[in-house]
Amino acid sequence: MVSASNFYSEDKGLFSRSLNSFLPSTAIVPIEEEKSQIPVEPVVSVGDVVAEGQIVAVGGGVNVHSPVPGTVSAIGGEQYANGKQGKAIRIKLGGKFSFVGKKRSRHDWRALGRDSLLQVIRMAGIVNTFKDMSTLFNEISTEERKVVFVRLFDDDPSRVVDSFVAENFSEKVIEGTAVIARACGAAAVVFAYEKQSAESRRIYRVSKDDGSPDQELFPGIAVLRVGVDGKHYPSGTALDLVFASRSASKALVKDNPDIAGCFEPDGFRDSSALFIDPQTALSAFEAAVERVPVMGRFVHVTGDCLNSAAILNVKIGTTLGEVAEQCGGFKKKLSRIVVNGIVSGVCVGSLDVPVSKFVKSVEFIPSAEVRFQSVENCVRCGQCRKICPVNLWPGNIYRVFRNVEDDDIHDFDDSKTVIESARLCIECGLCNSVCPSRLPLKQMIALAKSESI
Ligand code: SF4
Ligand code: SF4
Known part of the structure; x- marks a missing residue:
């Protein structure tokens, strides 16, 4: 095990607020990021005028929405932030916004049945970014999901965006989790917070007597809160969450033997457990409570190349170059762009790559910090x-x-x-x-x- 602090540099502290990122002059919206047997196809053509939040592509259990109002200027191949290539729709910004700057009213999702909630999740284009990216609707509509685990912190120590969302939008994350749990027909929810984070402990260890929203939001669903040791890397994997929940789940499993497999380190992969992160829960809140589809992400933007670091609320389709500009541009020559964490992320080759639903963080690294990777021989050092x-x-x-x-x-x-x-x-x-x-x-x-x- 390696101490997480080995991967931190001093400027990567927690952020207490985020900034809305610049609007992209042309949004490049990836539509094929999550590979599915049913292809995602555009439902707009070049020259069409689209509204903010309008569906522009459908298929594979996921809808893709226009993040900005504008005109479709091109549909074709682009490089994605996950390192792959795929189809994207270019939308040139113009016209009135339907959501930005508007007050969001609250809708009562609790009156909806399971099927209706599943459709809300499908229509809003929600993806699960617990690990990589998968279509939430497909995950919960095709398989039984009896226990929902929510990891409230980052699993890569070089980024802080999941912790940021969990701590700054805790009520929405809890309610969004309730939406997903009800859509799954789950018997239990496990909130896994980082033991070392005082803020996270404060928010997620509220006892029922202190006014926890459990009974109102999770009727008939057991709610557990477990601390996970976040001092070491890796922490926050599905296996870590299962391990951390074992003793807390004993009484629950006794009453519900059907869910025992979800808490078994050897068996949870084949069980009915679902693992989500805070942004997935936040998307479910926005879809069910505010009727807003997925059009943006919170992204941790950092790296020694940049003049400043930030958590930005970024519209899908904004290029990494535009994101860097918002952080004051570069003070050192850029050598590498790493998406989703220096330890477990992927390298992308261009500033023209757009932010997609997959992106949690972007790190701009100068050449002095790069050690080149080569395909040489293993020296069997062990x-x-x-x-x-x-x-x-x-x-x-x-x-x-x-x-x-x-x-x-x-x-x-x-x-x-x-x-x-x-x-x-x-x-x-x-x-x-x-x-x-x-x-x-x-x-x-x-x-x-x-x-x-
Ligand atoms: S990436 Fe896989 S093989 Fe490598 S250390 Fe991690 S778990 Fe082991
Ligand atoms: S044994 Fe040593 S050289 Fe070979 S792959 Fe592992 S770490 Fe690399």
Whole structure:
């Protein structure tokens, strides 16, 4: 285990407020970020005038909305913030806003049944960004979800956006969680806060006697609050949340044996557990209570290249270059752009890449801080094996997957078993951080994992 403080630099403290980001002159709206068997297709054409919040693409259980009013200027291939390529709709800003600057009224979602809530979630285009990105409607409509775990802090220590949303919008996060729990037909909700965060403890450990909204918001649903040790990396994985909840869930499991698997470290992956983060819950609140679809994200913008760091409320489709400008532009030559955390995120190659529903943070890194990654040989130092929190041998999986000719490989299990072990990888990226050969272990293991499923 590595202390989280090893990954912090001093300017990455918590933020107490966010800024609304500049509106993009042209929003580049990705429509195929979440790969699905049902393709997402545009329902607008070049030249169409669209309203803010209008649906511009549908399919795969997710709707895509225009984040700004304007005119569709192009539909074509673009680079995405997750490092992939896909279709996007360009919308040139112009016209009146339907949501920005308007007072939001409150709608009573509690009168809605489960099917109606599922449709609210589908229509609003909500994605679950607990890990990577998945379509929330697909996750909760195709499988039974009996326990909803909410991680209230960041799982990558170089970003603070989940903690920011949890602490600054706590009531909305709690109510949004209630919306999702009711849409799932869940029997229990687990709020997992970071033990070390006093603010998080204060907000989420309210006892029922102190006016907790539990009974009103979660009728018939058990609510647990558990502290997770956030001092070490990785913390905040699905496995960490399950481990942290084990003793608190004992009485609950006794009364509901059906949900026992959700609290089993060996069995939760095949159980009916759902894991969400604060922005997913906030999106559900906005959809059900305020009738506002997903058109923006809170993004932690940081890095030694920038003149200042900030939490920005960014419209989907704003380019990373526009985001950097809002932080005062660059004071050092830019070398790398890392999306979603320095430890577990992805590198993107251009400032023209748009912010999408997938983005939680952007780090602009100067060349002095970059150590280049190369595909050289594994020197079998064993560092990756020592640090892996789920006891894999990343270097071994890497070698087998790349079909490196290596006599020693016969000292291990057969190649199929080795590749299959990649399924246990939680993609924390720690192996990459210690490898003296700078091998792209996490990335290669993720590939092995996707091919072994
Ligand atoms: S990325 Fe996967 S293989 Fe590497 S240390 Fe983390 S869990 Fe282990
Ligand atoms: S840390 Fe790198 S060089 Fe060392 S055993 Fe692992 S893969 Fe090989």
